[in-house]
Amino acid sequence: MLSQRLYNLGGMRGEGCDRERGESDMEIGMIGLGRMGMNMAKRLMIGGHRVVAYNRTPRKTDILAREGAVAAYSLAELVENLPPARVVWIMLPAGQPVDDHLDQLREILSPGDVVVDGGNTYYKDDLRRRPLLSEKGISLVDVGVSGGIWGLENGYCLTAGGPADCCREIEPVFKTLAPPGGYLYCGGTGAGHFVKMVHNGIEYGMMQAFGEGFEILEASPYAGSLDLAEVARVWNNGSVIRSWLLELAQDLFSRDGGLTDIEGYIEDSGEGRWAVQQAIETGVAAPVMALSLIRRLRSRNQAPFSDRVVTALRREFGGHSVQPASSDEREPNEAGR
Numbered sequence: 001m002l003s004q005r006l007y008n009l010g011g012m013r014g015e016g017c018d019r020e021r022g023e024s025d026m027e028i029g030m031i032g033l034g035r036m037g038m039n040m041a042k043r044l045m046i047g048g049h050r051v052v053a054y055n056r057t058p059r060k061t062d063i064l065a066r067e068g069a070v071a072a073y074s075l076a077e078l079v080e081n082l083p084p085a086r087v088v089w090i091m092l093p094a095g096q097p098v099d100d101h102l103d104q105l106r107e108i109l110s111p112g113d114v115v116v117d118g119g120n121t122y123y124k125d126d127l128r129r130r131p132l133l134s135e136k137g138i139s140l141v142d143v144g145v146s147g148g149i150w151g152l153e154n155g156y157c158l159t160a161g162g163p164a165d166c167c168r169e170i171e172p173v174f175k176t177l178a179p180p181g182g183y184l185y186c187g188g189t190g191a192g193h194f195v196k197m198v199h200n201g202i203e204y205g206m207m208q209a210f211g212e213g214f215e216i217l218e219a220s221p222y223a224g225s226l227d228l229a230e231v232a233r234v235w236n237n238g239s240v241i242r243s244w245l246l247e248l249a250q251d252l253f254s255r256d257g258g259l260t261d262i263e264g265y266i267e268d269s270g271e272g273r274w275a276v277q278q279a280i281e282t283g284v285a286a287p288v289m290a291l292s293l294i295r296r297l298r299s300r301n302q303a304p305f306s307d308r309v310v311t312a313l314r315r316e317f318g319g320h321s322v323q324p325a326s327s328d329e330r331e332p333n334e335a336g337r
């Protein structure tokens with residue numbers, strides 16, 4: 001049973017919204033049916049909303065249509081299938097794909113329509129895009145979405161920014177997507193994505209700390225008697241660091257304690273970089289986030305050029321011994337340049 005809890009947005013004022021509708025079951029367009037958008041659309045349909053779905057690759061649209069969505073095979077078709085004032089949610093990789101879609105949407109949406117960007121967009125992009133939409137009478141709502149692939153079942157934590165009255169009017173959608181208490185209106189344009197950016201910066205630090213802690217255990221004299229899944233399990237029962245991340249760690253260590261099937265090559269989707277940039281811009285010392293980010297960059301290059309520079313310099317000034325390179329290590333590593 002999805003939450004029926006009411007969230008209080010009352011009294012919030014700010015940038016205006018031209019919408020004049022507030023039903024509890026809404027009609028919404030979903031653009032981008034990837035890992036997030038597909039499940040979010042499903043959760044919305046389970047919650048009683050009518051979803052018109054579009055995805056670049058039509059096969060995913062077909063899959064969702066079989067579960068009750070209205071299929072759209074172009075943005076124009078999506079817009080035609082929604083009554084004004086429309087709510088269109090985009091769930092795309094941040095950056096150019098969002099710009100490309102907004103360029104098209106601003107030509108085919110109508111004044112009073114709302115675009116919700118639920119991807120991990122940089123808040124400064126929201127600020128840049130808002131006037132491009134508002135000159136056509138279209139409102140932009142930015143929503144930081146957290147919950148990953150488990151969100152369909154558990155709900156998504158949402159932090160919303162943009163016109164307060166828009167957010168209030170599309171609150172039924174937020175309430176369906178979020179678990180009880182899992183939704184917050186954060187302020188004007190960019191605020192929702194800003195809070196999500198900081199969330200992800202924290203996430204970087206938490207995951208790095210867990211990684212380091214388990215590595216210290218694994219390298220310890222007690223490694224032979226320690227079952228990492230059991231350590232995670234016991235920490236999850238009453239300890240200060242109990243958490244969902246630790247529950248995930250418990251589960252994956254119980255499947256493969258050595259994590260032998262993956263390389264430690266850590267991607268980043270930009271949020272950690274922006275969080276660190278923000279810290280620098282505002283003079284906030286954020287060493288944990290910064291180092292977690294740097295560690296991710298380093299994970300992609302196990303034999304960086306900098307290590308060879310340092311090793312060679314030590315040999316030059318101090319005559320320190322060096323290990324001869326294997327032929328593989330002589331290859332320039334593009335990831336490190």
Ligand SMILES: NC(=O)c1ccc[n+]([C@@H]2O[C@H](COP(=O)([O-])OP(=O)(O)OC[C@H]3O[C@@H](n4cnc5c(N)ncnc54)[C@H](OP(=O)(O)O)[C@@H]3O)[C@@H](O)[C@H]2O)c1
Binds near residue numbers: 033034036118
């Ligand atoms: N995964 C997570 O845990 C998570 C959590 C919170 C927020 N987010 C954010 O949510 C957004 C979506 O993430 P996701 O995990 O759902 O991504 P995903 O699984 O990679 O799906 C991306 C979706 O965007 C479409 N797409 C990608 N590039 C496109 C382009 N140039 N033009 C048109 N469509 C394009 C893809 O269409 P095709 O099917 O045609 O490839 C697909 O539907 C991202 O901003 C991500 O950072 C992700």
